[in-house]
Amino acid sequence: MKRELTYIIQETDGTAALLTVQSFLKSRGYSHAVIVSLKKTPEGILKNGVWARAHDPLLPGDCLQVRIVEDSSSDHIVPRPLPFPVVYEDEDLLVVNKPADMPIHPSQGNYENTLANAAAWYFKEKGESFVYRCINRLDRDTTGLLILARHAYSAALLSRMVSARQIKREYLAVVRGTPDVSGIIDAPIGRKEGSTIERRVDFEHGEPARTHYELLYSEGGYSLVRLRLDTGRTHQIRVHMKYLGHPLPGDFLYCPDYTKIKRQALHSCRLSFLHPVTGHPLSFTAPLPDDMRSFFPSVSLNTL
Incomplete structure (x- = not known):
């Protein structure tokens, strides 16, 4: 894999006395490990077409080229x-x-x-x-x-x-029963005593956890909800919805009911973020899987 990036140094990038190749790259999010790798790569860093050192100064108008080789x-x-x-x-x-x-x-x-x-x-x-x-x-x-x-x-x-938290994630879940139209679950989550994997709401020792949910549709004793997380704790949605009284069917830890689905009914449906290199906005969606769609045979869920 080879990736080449080119930068034209601007007046706003820093003063001549302070701006070096290394300080510029750090300002663009290059980690120490990546900069070290670039130093070891033949012609990994070029200034105006000449192999450059990390501490070489940069002036407005200089052309800096970076070659990432893996x-x-x-x-x-x-x-x-x-x-x-x-x-x-x-x-x-x-x-x-x-x-x-x-x-x-x-x-x-x-x-x-x-x-x-x-x-x-x-x-x-x-x-x-x-x-x-x-x-x-x-x-x-x-x-x-x-x-x-x-x-x-x-x-x-x-x-x-x-x-x-600059990458926005949305989830769809099937839950038992019918929750409120919308709400926020603000309840800390910690490891369940005696278990290496199971989590529970723990107001004394748990870490802060906050989940937003919105009811989309209900049928036959189950509901489809959209969820957004302010935090990313292990099993957060699964634990919070069980705490609310509306667990996800098929969840071997928190609701082992496999009558309609063989796995927890949870789907990451949307990702939105700025492209890390170009800065362009990106947004992606993934349709509801068939095993979750089967809970609601009376309605088309193609637009969710």
């Missing part, structure tokens, strides 16, 4: 021909609509059935190197939109955007 792939990830529905792809990132029953990362017992394995196969078939960098998280059985970074620079920018 020739190796994640060697611990085995390529496997698994579903990998790409919603969007460019030189800096991908957006993928993850299927159910697919972990994001390899782990004990999950070495060849993950999104990482699918990504490795996808790029192997294209004849391209690819280091696996998944930016946002989804549980194994949650479907929907995920961002993968194509290189270390975009990964650094996107990770910073996640921390600053």
Whole structure:
């Protein structure tokens, strides 16, 4: 993978006494690790066409070129021909609509059935190197939109955007019963005592967690709700909706009712953010999966 970026230094980028190649790159979000990698790359940094050092000064009108080169792939990830529905792809990132029953990362017992394995196969078939960098998280059985970074620079920018809550995520969930038309669940979440994975609302020891929800439709004892998170705690939607009295069916931890669905009825339906490199606004949607749509046979949900 090779990515080249060009910058023309402007008067507003800094004074001649202070602006260097390194300080300019840091101002553009290049991490220390990425800058070190650029230093080691032949002609990784060029100033006016000449190989430059990190501490070289920059003046208005100078042309700074950056060459990001990643020739190796994640060697611990085995390529496997698994579903990998790409919603969007460019030189800096991908957006993928993850299927159910697919972990994001390899782990004990999950070495060849993950999104990482699918990504490795996808790029192997294209004849391209690819280091696996998944930016946002989804549980194994949650479907929907995920961002993968194509290189270390975009990964650094996107990770910073996640921390600053600049990537807006919306979810759709099927829940038992009929909640209020809309509301906010503001209840801290902590680990359940005696469990390594289960979480619960814990006002004494939990971390702050805040979920906005909106009722969209109800039928046959179930409802479809749209959700937006102010925080990103583990299992936040699943725990908060159970706390509200409206758990997600098919959830093996919080509502093990598999009569209508075999996994938690949760889907990441929308991602909106500014492109980390170009700054252009991006927005993506993924339609409601068939297993969640089947709860509401009397209505068309294509527009959700």
